[in-house]
Every structure is written in C-alpha cells, then in structure tokens.
Amino acid sequence: VALLLRKLDRRSRWMAEAIATWLPHGDAPAPALHDFIDEQGKVSVWAVAEDQSNLPRVVAAIAATRESADVFDFVLFDGQAVSTAGARLEAAPGNSPDRVADQEWHRNLANVSAQRAARLVCAAFVNGERDRTSPKQIVELLLEAVNRRWLKLDDLKAGVKEKLQRTAAEKA
Amino acid sequence: VNAGRPQLASQGRKPQEFRVGDSDTAWECFVGSVRWTLKGDTLSPKFWFVQQAAPDPLHESGEAKPPDQLAQGQQGTIQLQVYSELPGFDVWLNAPRGPGVSWEAPAEAGTRGVQPDRSQEELEQYVRGVLEAAREEYFADGMESSVSRELVPVVERHHKQIAEFLFYWLAGEKGDPEVTAEALHWLGLMDHAPSRHWRRRLLERCLEASSLTVRDAAGIGLAAMDDPQAVPSVNAAIERESCAELRQLLERVLAQLEGRPGWRCF
Numbered sequence: 222v223a224l225l226l227r228k229l230d231r232r233s234r235w236m237a238e239a240i241a242t243w244l245p246h247g248d249a250p251a252p253a254l255h256d257f258i259d260e261q262g263k264v265s266v267w268a269v270a271e272d273q274s275n276l277p278r279v280v281a282a283i284a285a286t287r288e289s290a291d292v293f294d295f296v297l298f299d300g301q302a303v304s305t306a307g308a309r310l311e312a313a314p315g316n317s318p319d320r321v322a323d324q325e326w327h328r329n330l331a332n333v334s335a336q337r338a339a340r341l342v343c344a345a346f347v348n349g350e351r352d353r354t355s356p357k358q359i360v361e362l363l364l365e366a367v368n369r370r371w372l373k374l375d376d377l378k379a380g381v382k383e384k385l386q387r388t389a390a391e392k393a
Numbered sequence: 394v395n396a397g398r399p400q401l402a403s404q405g406r407k408p409q410e411f412r413v414g415d416s417d418t419a420w421e422c423f424v425g426s427v428r429w430t431l432k433g434d435t436l437s438p439k440f441w442f443v444q445q446a447a448p449d450p451l452h453e454s455g456e457a458k459p460p461d462q463l464a465q466g467q468q469g470t471i472q473l474q475v476y477s478e479l480p481g482f483d484v485w486l487n488a489p490r491g492p493g494v495s496w497e498a499p500a501e502a503g504t505r506g507v508q509p510d511r512s513q514e515e516l517e518q519y520v521r522g523v524l525e526a527a528r529e530e531y532f533a534d535g536m537e538s539s540v541s542r543e544l545v546p547v548v549e550r551h552h553k554q555i556a557e558f559l560f561y562w563l564a565g566e567k568g569d570p571e572v573t574a575e576a577l578h579w580l581g582l583m584d585h586a587p588s589r590h591w592r593r594r595l596l597e598r599c600l601e602a603s604s605l606t607v608r609d610a611a612g613i614g615l616a617a618m619d620d621p622q623a624v625p626s627v628n629a630a631i632e633r634e635s636c637a638e639l640r641q642l643l644e645r646v647l648a649q650l651e652g653r654p655g656w657r658c659f
Contacts, residue, residue: 229534230531230532230533230534231532231533231534231571231574231606232534232609232642233574233605233606233609233610233639234606236605236609236636236638236639255531276659277659280659284535287534287535287536288535288536288537289535289536289537289541289579289582290535290582291534291535291578291582291613291617292534292535292578292613292616292617293534293535294534351638352657353642353645353656353657354656354657354659355613355616355617355645355646355649355656356581356582356613356616356617357616357617357619357649358656358657358659362659380537384584387584
C-alpha cells in the first residue's frame with residue numbers, strides 16, 4: 222500500500238504550532254490518538270494510490286457517512302509506517318455506502334497495541350501530509366459521486382441529501 | 394392544564410400519549426423548527442390530520458414525514474399520539490387558547506427543548522445551558538452534536554432574539570473553545586437566509602479570537618457560507634495569524650471567496 226488516509230475529527234487538535242512549545246520532537250499531541258482509534262478500539266484507514274487517483278472517491282465515500290456536508294480534514298501518510306509501528310493491515314469492509322470503495326480500499330489495522338497505535342499516530346503526525354477539503358468541495362464531490370453512481374442519493378443522511386438537492390437545484 | 398402553553402409531546406422517536414380536551418381549534422405542533430397545524434373535528438372519533446403551515450426544505454426533501462397521529466373519541470377527550478420522525482428533534486404541541494380547553498399531559502413529560510413562546514431571558518438561559526452542558530462532549534466534523542441539535546432550531550426560530558447573546562458568548566469567548574468552535578461550524582453550515590448577515594458578522598468577529606480552535610472554526614464557517622463580503626475580514630485575519638498552518642488554510646478560504654483556485658484540486 223502506497224499511502225494511507227485517516228480522516229481527522231478536528232484539525233485544530235493537530236496544528237503543531239499551537240502546541241510546539243511543549244511537544245517533544247517526534248511526538249504527537251494526545252488528542253490525535255482519539256482521531257485514529259474508534260470506540261471499539263479499531264484503527265480504520267483507507268488505501269490511497271501513489272498517484273492519488275482514487276483520493277476523490279475515498280473522500281466522497283467517507284463524507285457519505287457523515288451527517289453534514291462539513292469540512293473534511295485528513296492526513297495522508299506512508300503505508301510503510303504501519304509495519305514500522307509493528308502492526309499490519311487487513312482488508313475489512315468499512316461502513317461507507319460506496320461498496321466498491323469499501324471493498325477495494327478500506328483497511329483495518331490488526332495487532333494494534335497501545336504503543337503501536339501511538340507509534341503510528343506519531344509517524345502520521347510528523348511525516349504525514351495534512352490536507353483539507355472545504356464544505357463546498359465536499360458538496361461537489363458528493364454530487365459527482367452520485368452522478369457517477371458511486372453513491373445513491375438515498376444512501377446519504379438527511380442533512381447531506383438536502384444540501385445536495387438544494388445545490389443541484391441552484392445549478393439547474 | 395397549561396392550556397395555551399406549549400407542552401413537550403415527545404423526544405426523538407419515543408411516542409407519548411396525551412389526553413387533550415374537546416376543541417375544534419387548530420393546534421400548533423412544532424417539530425424542530427417546523428411548524429405544523431393540527432385540526433380536529435370536535436369530539437367525534439375522526440382522525441386528526443396534520444397540515445404543513447410553512448414550506449420547509451426538510452419536509453420537501455421527503456426525509457421528514459408528518460408526525461403520526463392517532464385520535465379516538467372517548468368520553469369527552471381525544472387521545473393523541475404524536476412523535477417526531479426526525480432523530481434529535483422534539484415535538485411541541487401548542488394547545489389552543491380559549492375557554493373550554495383542557496390539556497392533560499403525562500407526568501413524565503419533560504420541559505427540555507425550545508418552547509415557541511419563551512421570553513428573551515429564558516431563551517438566553519436555555520442556549521447558555523446548552524453551550525455549557527456540551528463542555529464534556531467530543532466533537533467531530535460532519536457529525537451532529539447536542540450543540541447542533543439544539544442551537545440550529547433556536548437560530549432558525551428566534552434568530553433576532555438570540556443574535557446578541559451569541560455575539561456576547563461566542564465572540565466574547567465566554568465558553569469552552571471546543572464548544573464555541575462546534576457552534577461556529579453549524580452557524581456557518583446552516584441555510585437560513587434571515588440570519589445570514591449576522592451569522593457572517595459573528596464568524597468574522599471570531600476570526601479575532603484568542604483560541605486557535607475558534608479561529609479555525611470561524612474560517613471553516615465562512616468557507617461554508619461562501620460569502621464574498623467576508624473577504625476584508627479574512628484578509629485581515631491572514632495578516633494577524635501567527636500559526637502558519639492556520640494561515641495557509643485561511644488563504645484557501647480567501648481564494649475561494651475571491652473566486653480563485655485555492656483548495657486541493659480533485
């Protein structure tokens with residue numbers, strides 16, 4: 222796997238300069254752990270091709286699980302970081318309504334201990350590329366995903382579906 | 394009991410039964426910010442029906458269904474069961490005013506939610522309570538929260554009364570920065586034309602906050618509103634911004650508002 226993507230719950234918790242005064246070199250802020258590990262203790266990531274050609278579909282797939290067309294922040298990091306941390310990737314369907322994206326690119330991390338999770342988060346924090354997709358872009362991406370039949374409009378949560386319908390009507 | 398006062402009919406999907414008095418007067422029923430009118434024909438066991446009082450995009454999208462109703466003539470009373478199909482939305486019934494109206498609510502009926510006729514002071518206390526109670530909550534972009542569920546309907550229905558308090562509380566940094574940021578996210582995302590001007594002004598003011606989390610959320614809110622009138626404020630915020638990462642994100646917001654490419658191209 223070339224690159225891995227993990228969505229960030231709230232980017233400001235990752236802004237290094239806000240915490241640089243006390244954060245040891247190579248370390249990551251504790252809230253970043255929360256962004257990686259879900260309530261069941263799983264670490265869910267998405268495989269992204271080297272040329273990032275599948276990135277729009279992955280972002281749309283994740284955005285389709287959300288309750289509003291809000292900003293979408295993510296970190297892209299080297300897939301090698303997983304084995305370096307001592308964990309391994311296993312194919313596992315995600316919870317996105319885009320079944321193809323789910324099957325092809327969603328991964329869970331196996332053999333994740335607390336230390337391994339922390340090592341992975343530190344690697345993503347220090348060496349990863351953080352990026353943001355604006356709310357407007359998210360709407361465009363989801364509209365495109367619906368048009369290309371990656372997703373069905375009815376699969377989306379009410380607030381997102383409504384936003385898409387309104388945007389499509391305005392464009393028409 | 395409490396004729397003329399709104400009563401909480403249900404929270405979320407949990408239905409509750411109400412015994413209401415004989416009346417052929419229209420009742421008002423609030424589901425979130427949506428107002429419905431319920432009309433009944435005296436005591437006869439005819440069905441109550443629900444009529445939408447005002448166009449609402451949630452209903453038009455087909456996602457929100459009219460509240461279910463169940464009416465049965467029963468010795469001078471009608472049993473009405475009403476609940477919201479909208480997760481997170483409470484249902485309020487506004488009993489008809491006037492003589493001969495009786496209104497019996499079950500003992501377990503609570504008082505949480507936004508009552509339609511709250512005074513300014515009650516409204517501010519309510520919103521303040523919502524923002525303070527959310528202090529322990531974990532927020533994630535794109536996901537509903539107690540703040541979004543409670544604040545958005547208040548703004549939609551009481552935007553003139555609540556604007557000044559929100560400026561005081563959010564721009565004045567009176568509360569927890571994470572909660573303030575969550576409120577700003579949703580104030581930027583919501584589609585509500587009557588409050589659009591002051592919401593933009595509030596987000597612009599919050600670009601000056603001491604908290605990086607709040608400044609970031611204000612930028613996101615302005616990107617969501619996509620209003621070019623915010624260009625001078627975003628420009629000024631970029632000049633002031635000490636965090637390089639946030640400055641770069643604000644530059645993208647500025648590019649979007651000026652119609653230039655700035656965000657990642659997909």
